[in-house]
Amino acid sequence: MTDAPTLLFLHAHPDDESILTGASIARAKAVGARVIVAFATRGDAGETNQDLGGDTMGERREAEARAACTKLGVDRVLFLGFEDSGMADTETTKNPAAFCNADLDEVGARLSIALVNETVDAVIGYDRNGTYGHPDHIQVHRAAHHVAPMLHAPWVFDATYNRDYLQSLEESGYGEIDENFASPAGELTHFIEGTDVFAAKLDALTEHRSQAPEDMDLDAPETISGFAQQFGTEWYIATAVIPEADFGRFGAIFTPADEWSGAPPAV
Numbered sequence: 001m002t003d004a005p006t007l008l009f010l011h012a013h014p015d016d017e018s019i020l021t022g023a024s025i026a027r028a029k030a031v032g033a034r035v036i037v038a039f040a041t042r043g044d045a046g047e048t049n050q051d052l053g054g055d056t057m058g059e060r061r062e063a064e065a066r067a068a069c070t071k072l073g074v075d076r077v078l079f080l081g082f083e084d085s086g087m088a089d090t091e092t093t094k095n096p097a098a099f100c101n102a103d104l105d106e107v108g109a110r111l112s113i114a115l116v117n118e119t120v121d122a123v124i125g126y127d128r129n130g131t132y133g134h135p136d137h138i139q140v141h142r143a144a145h146h147v148a149p150m151l152h153a154p155w156v157f158d159a160t161y162n163r164d165y166l167q168s169l170e171e172s173g174y175g176e177i178d179e180n181f182a183s184p185a186g187e188l189t190h191f192i193e194g195t196d197v198f199a200a201k202l203d204a205l206t207e208h209r210s211q212a213p214e215d216m217d218l219d220a221p222e223t224i225s226g227f228a229q230q231f232g233t234e235w236y237i238a239t240a241v242i243p244e245a246d247f248g249r250f251g252a253i254f255t256p257a258d259e260w261s262g263a264p265p266a267v
């Protein structure tokens with residue numbers, strides 16, 4: 001692909017890059033795009049049932065994220081140095097250094113300086129619910145839209161889930177989700193899926209051992225019940241920063257939402 005774009009994925013915590021956008025990163029790399037992943041935090045507030053040895057939570061999760069990004073072919077990994085806000089309504093959200101309390105101009109300044117020699121064509125963040133309401137994820141939504149013009153990036157893509165689709169899955173546990181979770185099908189503009197890129201996503205996920213639930217076997221991730229069905233397709237809401245923004249170079253990566261078959265990728 002000539003003239004392939006540079007995509008900046010802005011993520012809240014290590015493992016978000018694989019869970020929300022692992023297939024997208026794999027697809028972007030497969031068509032020759034340049035991919036930069038910037039993590040707002042190191043996920044210091046994460047919990048684990050693993051022995052971390054001498055590592056702090058942040059050190060372990062940063063190492064896991066770097067390993068996952070290497071597997072996905074990411075060209076550059078940045079850590080922006082904000083602190084994990086923890087879950088909504090907990091004490092850690094009051095920390096002035098927490099990402100949820102960050103000045104968005106400060107986020108833009110850190111990215112602008114780190115990326116001074118890059119031409120960023122799109123910033124990928126999350127939808128207005130931060131997909132599931134985590135304060136750092138909601139802040140990613142705000143930050144992605146705030147920093148895109150500062151980085152001269154003409155497009156913003158909100159990564160999300162298809163709420164209507166999840167609600168329709170029997171026995172998934174998502175039947176009860178409301179308008180505070182992800183985005184309705186009618187707002188989604190593009191998607192990414194495919195057996196090859198889903199395999200890459202699962203492979204990257206296996207690096208995040210500190211965050212794996214006890215009932216998940218990372219050595220056989222394809223066996224996770226329902227994962228392909230629920231998270232095999234990665235959804236986006238594309239927003240042009242300026243009316244003249246040309247979508248052409250993204251056509252090899254993102255497929256228009258109205259072309260979705262309605263079925264998850266075969267695994």
Ligand SMILES: [Zn+2]
Binds near residue numbers: 012016134137
């Ligand atoms: Zn997260």
